Amino acid sequence: MKKLFLVLGIAAVCFCATSCKKQCECSTYVLGTVTSTVSHEIKSSEDCSQWVAFDEITKSGIKCEKK
Numbered sequence: 348m349k350k351l352f353l354v355l356g357i358a359a360v361c362f363c364a365t366s367c368k369k370q371c372e373c374s375t376y377v378l379g380t381v382t383s384t385v386s387h388e389i390k391s392s393e394d395c396s397q398w399v400a401f402d403e404i405t406k407s408g409i410k411c412e413k414k
Contacts, residue, residue: 370414371395379406386414 373395374384389395401408 371411372414373409373411375409376401377407389413 369389370386371389372384372386375382395411395413399409399411401410
């Protein structure tokens, strides 16, 4: 019975660890035009905004958003 609880506990931890992953999509802009888009996985505690560096005047930089 102890082994069953151990296996169920490990399965629950693995499930929770993998279900928290999200996609972050980052687009590179040059003079207001998207030049490339890259998607990558992030954990739920991370935020896409840490990769945002966008200049509103020249409309150039990188913008990221959660998917």
